[in-house]
Amino acid sequence: MKQKALINSSNLKDYELTIYAQNIFSKMTGNTNFLNPQPPLLSIQSFITAYNAALIKADDGNKADTANKNATRLSLENALNSLATYVNLTANYDVVKLESSGFNISKLPEPVGILEAPNLIIHSGNNPGEINYEITSTPHASGYIILYSTLPAPADLADWHSKTVSSYKGMITNLTHETKLVFKATAISSEANKMGIYNYSDPVERIVP
Numbered sequence: 674m675k676q677k678a679l680i681n682s683s684n685l686k687d688y689e690l691t692i693y694a695q696n697i698f699s700k701m702t703g704n705t706n707f708l709n710p711q712p713p714l715l716s717i718q719s720f721i722t723a724y725n726a727a728l729i730k731a732d733d734g735n736k737a738d739t740a741n742k743n744a745t746r747l748s749l750e751n752a753l754n755s756l757a758t759y760v761n762l763t764a765n766y767d768v769v770k771l772e773s774s775g776f777n778i779s780k781l782p783e784p785v786g787i788l789e790a791p792n793l794i795i796h797s798g799n800n801p802g803e804i805n806y807e808i809t810s811t812p813h814a815s816g817y818i819i820l821y822s823t824l825p826a827p828a829d830l831a832d833w834h835s836k837t838v839s840s841y842k843g844m845i846t847n848l849t850h851e852t853k854l855v856f857k858a859t860a861i862s863s864e865a866n867k868m869g870i871y872n873y874s875d876p877v878e879r880i881v882p
């Protein structure tokens with residue numbers, strides 16, 4: 674995942690937006706990384722000026738003043754959104770250029786690593802050939818792998834039956850009635866998938882109803 678300038682500024686408080694927009698204007702002015710800002714910086718400054726005036730007036734003003742403040746804020750946000758789009762297209766993921774713009778930059782996701790082995794609970798289903806599973810919900814897991822096999826189970830996990838699921842709770846169907854199976858489960862992360870390394874739960878044996 675590559676970094677980019679954050680386009681949405683609606684999460685900023687009213688006075689935070691003023692400071693944020695003014696910093697962008699200052700950083701972009703004369704910035705050789707961005708020679709043709711769109712919209713032009715003079716337009717950005719006019720939106721900032723109008724918003725500041727409306728913001729001050731709305732502090733002790735009436736409903737009309739508040740409505741005007743909200744309208745000028747939206748105009749400033751839209752202008753900054755367009756400018757952020759220009760910055761992203763021009764910088765082309767160059768972090769040094771992005772940071773020079775004054776915009777907040779998206780963060781790189783932190784690696785999750787190999788997740789710890791979860792706990793696995795197996796219940797008999799309501800119908801023949803059904804088994805219900807419940808895996809400890811693991812933070813940062815992108816999914817789960819459930820392995821199951823008849824006994825005696827193969828030493829190589831690649832020879833077990835495998836089911837990849839997105840939910841920590843669910844059902845496995847179409848199993849052989851009155852067969853004794855052993856189950857294991859693991860939590861998935863992108864790092865685990867790349868390395869092919871997983872920490873599996875303790876095995877659980879159950880006779881299929």
